[in-house]
Amino acid sequence: MKPVRVRFAPSPTGALHIGGVRTAIYNYLLAKQTNGTMILRIEDTDQTRFVPGAEEYILKALEWVGIKIDEGVGVGGPHAPYRQSERKSIYHQYAQQLLADGNAYYAFDTEDELEAMRNRLKAAGSSNQQYSATTRMMMDNSLTLPESEVQRKLESGHPYVIRLKVPDSEEIHLHDLIRGEVNVHTSQIDDKVLMKSDGMPTYHLANVVDDYLMQITHVIRGEEWLPSAPLHVLLYRFLGWEKQMPQFAHLPLLLKPDGNGKLSKRDADKAGFPLFPLNWIDPTSGELSKGFRESGYLPDALLNFLAFLGWNPGTEQEIFSLQELTAAFSVDRIGKAGARFDIHKAQWFNQQYLKNKSNEALAAYLLAALPPGATCTPNKAEKICGLLKDRVTFTHDFALQAQFFFEAPTAYDQHVVSKRWNDDAIKVLTAYSHALSSLTGLTAEVAKTTLENVTATLGIGTGKILQALRVAISGAASGPDLMVSMEILGAPEVAARINRALSTLPKV
């Protein structure tokens, strides 16, 4: 396949939703696979929805997930600027062209007039209350007003918008890479506003102009754009760019985990899982939205999980590195139906990735979340992670489960104590602690043989007292391999903990 030029074009209205991340991933995979270019364009034409910090968030989030931008906001490139608010004059120029060719017109209608028109049509029983071929001649625009009046209004600074003059009776054909042929009759398309009264373009104009100018070959975006895609086709035609029109691929939506509808922040909060890659604090409300990163997810696991929501390679392999995904990806294996978001699967991916990471890489997560005052050498951290890696689901589980390595237990599991803290246990542990105190180095092997020697001489089964030993050392009823745990703790610490349990725990 020839190198593609694809773009990811979010608007900076808040944190980047996980669905947006998936869209970015698919774009990126196609770009990398074809040795093409991944472009980041910021669609900030709605000044009223601008949220400070959102753009930085988008950049950081993509970086964390592992998506590198080749061209665009943050890196620059031959088609700069890549922020639409900085390209106003460009859109203006093409709007003028459409006007000159009779494919667009000025409209002066106020909001009230538009409202009145819709109500009138509704009352008349019309199924379609749009500003369109059937209604435009009844409105206040350059098609109905004498030219002198139009000029007067424009010169006097009267607010206006520029609308597309959609042909009244025509079938628009569109080939979508995922859905095949899609046909829409122009009677269903309204005379969309192209330029707003504040001088900014709407998405429709800006998107088409930029995609053309930036030589985009494939538009991969969410399904919510499918209904307006025919409108975009019309724009390409009117602008004379039909031959350069990119290929479209409209992605299925991400659905809420239960019930129906598209995934929203409310659902995520309700089910207790994140919806954004990184933590996000809304600048106006101060409300915190949890990120996948802060919730203990690995970026490559999230990427893998997301890539599989709506796409699959057709084989039974599920764990894919970014490189493998790049090689295996293909647009025609993207499904058509919406995918329900199941956080269990994400957790499973995370667990798999955690297990496959090197102890060295994992140690960083443990070191970053040590209990206050605790110190730990990198070497020890790696050992602990190696011991724990089969038992964790999230990155923060390391610190959680490793806590007893850094803090002696302050409480003991009551259930184990009442069941296992008996005379036999006390006898064995007393002797074991004694044996340990004469040892210099302690390996898991030595810890084990030493214990077996003690139980053998006392004639007590080792298995009978292991739970008591564990509770003395960690306070908990369950945990990682005891012998290795003792090796990491060291003989003096183990002996001290046993002695302390011996002196604090009541005899049964």
Place this chain on the structure above:
RNA sequence: GGUCCGUUCGUCUAGGGGUUAGGACACCAGAUUUUCAUUCUGGUAACACGGGUUCGAUUCCCGUACGGACUACCA
């Protein structure tokens, strides 16, 4: 309401005119394990419905139902 898009186990999905409809997650059971977890083995569980076409339809066609998106001077 209108337009467009969609519908295989609870979930993500493979498949495709004749299959025991496959895998994964989740769930359940068993095995292993000093515990919990891991791991292993096994199990429950799906072609929305109705008409065609056909020797045969889950697969193709048409309807219906259900779901979703869109229907802004938001993207």
